[in-house]
Amino acid sequence: MKFKWEGVMPAMTTKFTADDSLDLPAFKHNLRAQLNAGVHGVILGGSLGEASTLSQDELQLLLRETVAEVGDSIPVISTIATGSTRNALLFARQARDCGASGLMVLPPMRYKATEREILQFFESIAKETDLPVMIYNNPVDYQIGVSISMFETLLKYDNIQAVKESTRDISNITRIKNEFGDRLKILCGVDTLALESLLMGADGWVAGLVCAFPAETVAIYELVRAGRTTEALELYRWFLPLLELDINPQLVQNIKLAEVATGLGTEHVRLPRLPLSGEERIRVERIIKKAMANKPELPDYKKYLQS
Template structure:
């Protein structure tokens, strides 16, 4: 029987916390995880861009999935990102995720090789057909150079477990194109923090968020207020949030968002090489943005019951 996920809501792409000696910091990770759950998020995504997937070993990914599944204890789905160069390795990662108790997968096109239309579709189908887990396609041509086009999605309709898309094309009108062509067949989750309110208003079902790692309550509040039709209240928070959300669309988003997590008391600054921690003018500039946000942080309306 095909599994399913409720793809509506806020899905943090959580960072992977490290210690000073470059081990996974499960204590700090658990603290952040608890903050996400307390704020009312609707799922947890592991091993994405923010999770520093490219520098994690398969063993570390397995440890993260196992730990998160245990701590979340069924409250929300746990989703593992798959970003591999070989189809066979992607299939293996899907199999491992299923065995470890993950609820679903987020799936990028092939890494490193720029596959064409036919190759991209076959890659997605091969992984989808190898697992019963629900899948969200990650469509990010800006960073990963392959666009998953509407014609590709038309061929992926036959895979029942391909249920959603992380929409990161940075073209807001793509939400409407998807809905016009496919109706409700694919759930659409905004994957770019700076476009979240716009895409949610255009009918996106969810938000794969980045700054939620440091500001979980504000992120969930915006989502729930929008869906409850309280647009003015959501807009006030969103306008305050935008300078912080812009940290999500820089190549150093990992370092920037981890610095924000430290500022809000739910993270560590350590990153894994080749990334390096921020220093000098750059660090001061990003801290200035974060501290300005903290100094003007809004009082949130009651949103948990919306």
């Protein structure tokens, strides 16, 4: 499936039952809400999807079920997050076999690789697959960054097409645009910098709180794209306390609690994660409750949806 690296792409949470099995009905309920809101793609198996606790069989099942549900309406992106190049190549082949439209690839995990090793890792995957690739650049959380000079090397591969920009340096968007133009698409990977990133020229938003608030998230993107910046800013100001739940070590628990509040999920997480408790739970519930009580009426953003 050919597609553009543009728009809102939810980093989907993985739904579990009380007995720790995949909860496919709950997952599909959320997925249909994303589709109805007008998201432009979905990403499976990322950090928010608790990928480190999923087996490859579970991830492949989620991929197949998602592809079957969405058909050709939007792209389905599979995440590769592993410390082994051999496993990365295997996962790329499996993702393609399951019908994935593209890959989001993290640098080698659990090993602080050298620049030469990082380049070889990404290049090996690009050579292995014909799927389009988005590189996840998050030096804050993963202590490994992909520099402009590294991208210059990587962009000799036509299927390396996008970056999930999570450096927290808003000027890096301009830096990338100045250097590569539209050759490297930029998707913001930090919820609290989404509006700023879009205004600076980012092509899309890999979002987290979209899992609980799909319409509000897509509305911000579409309003910016339509030049209705003032309305987007008003909505974003309301949204920001919720978006800050994404830049937190307990982002999975936070967002799943928000999904419960909006009727789009359950609170079940997979060990070693535990549901929020104590003062932190009270704090997060207060943020969600306040946002829900002051939820704005959305403009008719769907008339701007990309075909």
